[in-house]
Amino acid sequence: MDKKQTLVWMVVFFVLVLLWGRVAPTILKKLGYEPAPTNSAQVMPVSTTNPTTSPATQSTSPSTQSISTNGWDVVRPAQAFEQTLGSTESHDHTWSIGLTISPNGAGLQRAVLNEYKATQKNPDPFTYERPGVTYPELTRSLAVREVIIDEQPVDLTGKTWGFVGTTNTDSSESAVYELTLTHNGAPALTLQRTFTVYTRAAVVAKIGEISYQPMGYEARVVTTFKNLTGTPMKVRLKFNGPSVPLTEAERGPDAYYLVARAPKGIVSTTPWGVDGIKASTPETPYTDLLEKAKARDGQPYWIASTTTYFMSILRFEPLPGTSAPVDWFESVDARALTPDKHGRDREVELIITTKPTTIAAGAVSDIASEMYVGPKKREVLTNDHYASMWIQYDRSLIITQGICGICTWQWLVNILFFILKSFHYVLHDWGLSIIGLVILVRVLLHPISRKAQINMLKMQKLAPEMERIKKKHADDQEAMQKEMMRFYKENGSTQIMGCLPMFLQMPVWIALWQAMNTTFELRHEPFLFNWTWIKDLSKPDHLIDFANWGWPSFHLPLLSFVVISGINVLPFVFGALQFIQFKIQPKPPTMTPEQAQQQQMTQWMMLILMPVMLYASPSGLMIYMITSFLIGIFESKIVKKQFAQMTADEERFRFVEGETPNVQKPAVRRAGAPKKTGLFGMLDELRERAAQAQREMEKNRRKGK
Numbered sequence: 012m013d014k015k016q017t018l019v020w021m022v023v024f025f026v027l028v029l030l031w032g033r034v035a036p037t038i039l040k041k042l043g044y045e046p047a048p049t050n051s052a053q054v055m056p057v058s059t060t061n062p063t064t065s066p067a068t069q070s071t072s073p074s075t076q077s078i079s080t081n082g083w084d085v086v087r088p089a090q091a092f093e094q095t096l097g098s099t100e101s102h103d104h105t106w107s108i109g110l111t112i113s114p115n116g117a118g119l120q121r122a123v124l125n126e127y128k129a130t131q132k133n134p135d136p137f138t139y140e141r142p143g144v145t146y147p148e149l150t151r152s153l154a155v156r157e158v159i160i161d162e163q164p165v166d167l168t169g170k171t172w173g174f175v176g177t178t179n180t181d182s183s184e185s186a187v188y189e190l191t192l193t194h195n196g197a198p199a200l201t202l203q204r205t206f207t208v209y210t211r212a213a214v215v216a217k218i219g220e221i222s223y224q225p226m227g228y229e230a231r232v233v234t235t236f237k238n239l240t241g242t243p244m245k246v247r248l249k250f251n252g253p254s255v256p257l258t259e260a261e262r263g264p265d266a267y268y269l270v271a272r273a274p275k276g277i278v279s280t281t282p283w284g285v286d287g288i289k290a291s292t293p294e295t296p297y298t299d300l301l302e303k304a305k306a307r308d309g310q311p312y313w314i315a316s317t318t319t320y321f322m323s324i325l326r327f328e329p330l331p332g333t334s335a336p337v338d339w340f341e342s343v344d345a346r347a348l349t350p351d352k353h354g355r356d357r358e359v360e361l362i363i364t365t366k367p368t369t370i371a372a373g374a375v376s377d378i379a380s381e382m383y384v385g386p387k388k389r390e391v392l393t394n395d396h397y398a399s400m401w402i403q404y405d406r407s408l409i410i411t412q413g414i415c416g417i418c419t420w421q422w423l424v425n426i427l428f429f430i431l432k433s434f435h436y437v438l439h440d441w442g443l444s445i446i447g448l449v450i451l452v453r454v455l456l457h458p459i460s461r462k463a464q465i466n467m468l469k470m471q472k473l474a475p476e477m478e479r480i481k482k483k484h485a486d487d488q489e490a491m492q493k494e495m496m497r498f499y500k501e502n503g504s505t506q507i508m509g510c511l512p513m514f515l516q517m518p519v520w521i522a523l524w525q526a527m528n529t530t531f532e533l534r535h536e537p538f539l540f541n542w543t544w545i546k547d548l549s550k551p552d553h554l555i556d557f558a559n560w561g562w563p564s565f566h567l568p569l570l571s572f573v574v575i576s577g578i579n580v581l582p583f584v585f586g587a588l589q590f591i592q593f594k595i596q597p598k599p600p601t602m603t604p605e606q607a608q609q610q611q612m613t614q615w616m617m618l619i620l621m622p623v624m625l626y627a628s629p630s631g632l633m634i635y636m637i638t639s640f641l642i643g644i645f646e647s648k649i650v651k652k653q654f655a656q657m658t659a660d661e662e663r664f665r666f667v668e669g670e671t672p673n674v675q676k677p678a679v680r681r682a683g684a685p686k687k688t689g690l691f692g693m694l695d696e697l698r699e700r701a702a703q704a705q706r707e708m709e710k711n712r713r714k715g716k
Contacts, residue, residue, distance in 0.1 A: 088173025107227030118154025228385030
């Protein structure tokens, strides 16, 4: 099949793929297949009923309040209701979030981000911070698990707290829950938890000239201890940490815990993969999340649970009038409750233990924290409040691990994102913006990649001579190395220069990869103004989505981090382009048949593995990679032509001592042809004089003069 036929078939294939999303539903309906209805029950309904008019929600079970541990008991509250703060209505202009407080443990029953949809097809608000299905009491976010009084632990898991009331202002709403403990029948300690949610326009603090505005995504949680006895008591609290948001990626790992530390006010984070949390055993009952942070210096002061697009963060409340946090974390421990499950089905217990607090007789003490519940969006996390010293939530935008973390530079990712957003301002399509960004980056890096490819072409051309030198000095490695170095120097080529340009490009490509993976704006955005089958750049391209045709729960694990939930096209297009690039790109000189065979095997492994590994990648990321490969193929062809021209020019003007210079003779002007004037005439005259001088030199050489 020649190039023209290949091009025609590729065009036909892409036309069919582009039209699939519009033609397929009609064809399938005529064949008797109907798409499965959209599951609108993915988001649990949020009750906004006034608790004073809903006695049915009151907890009346006396058995849940009896603990009888070392003489300690819990007083059953008069009323216990769920209470919602903020708003759960879609696109509310006053509130950004809606928090529903559960009386069970005084924790979060759910958090609603009313500005963002649950899924592209489900218009209900995105909801998370919900307790797990299997172990709800162990995974309910912020729920109190245990209070330790004078080193005596009192288990409060699942205990019902009484609803005290709410307080409303122009800029906030608060709800108070209370639990009273008795010791040997006498009141001893009252725990009170106050949750406060702020409006979008609320200013929570003003330090210096900066007014801190959390944009409505931050809630305040205060736990108050009231000593009801006549003697001092030392109190510590254990409660659940923030739960991991619902993961939206089909290619993991996607869920992480982050521990932030700031020894000098500059934040750095330590990640823990949620799927890496182990189940408890007698030898290792819990995983200490502070272990790495303590080992790397700096007292941790906020804990985050995050996925690609959403996160929850719990941090110390700053000291009044400053931005420095109060230090009250003692330990943060985690264990997998369902270790055999992964991703969105995995339930992890995260327990935060506070440092001991001594409360005088009849006195009151409290610990306060701020909780961020919102999108992992640069526009939000880089505002004056979240990006300020000590807080710096923008450090959670990129999670770096392994050797790639060394050359992942936040400032470079921010620059690339700014360029991407600028392209979107002009093109109004995020997919086209990705293509524009990749083209710009490839053009800017062309001098470096061109140098690398030319060096590889030179090495390929010099391969026979290099092989001759190796055979000549096969028994003397030192002599062979010296001869090879001399040969490289004479021909202006080195193996190091072939690799150096690639290393120089690595930080840019890693930053571009991170920018594609962490751009919140790609979520639910179609490609090419919704005219293609790609409806969500943050998801795989799904030419055929199994969920739309009756198999919503079909998720076939391809690898440990890849799941098949539909038929994707872009990974196969990427594989085809990869094959083409392998065929045309300059290859390093192959010294032995064994090395050639090994190189060929490596290429075929890459051709098979890369589409498989990238099968569940977001379509925005695949568009970036396909565009880059297309430009790389075009670039390789241009560089090959340029190198061929350079080689031809070198052969034309090559001079070897003792031989006639290999210079082409200038064209002879035909008799009667008009003589050129001006600049071209001067050039012709100079060429004629040079040719005449060359003939004279050759004549004198032959005469032996």
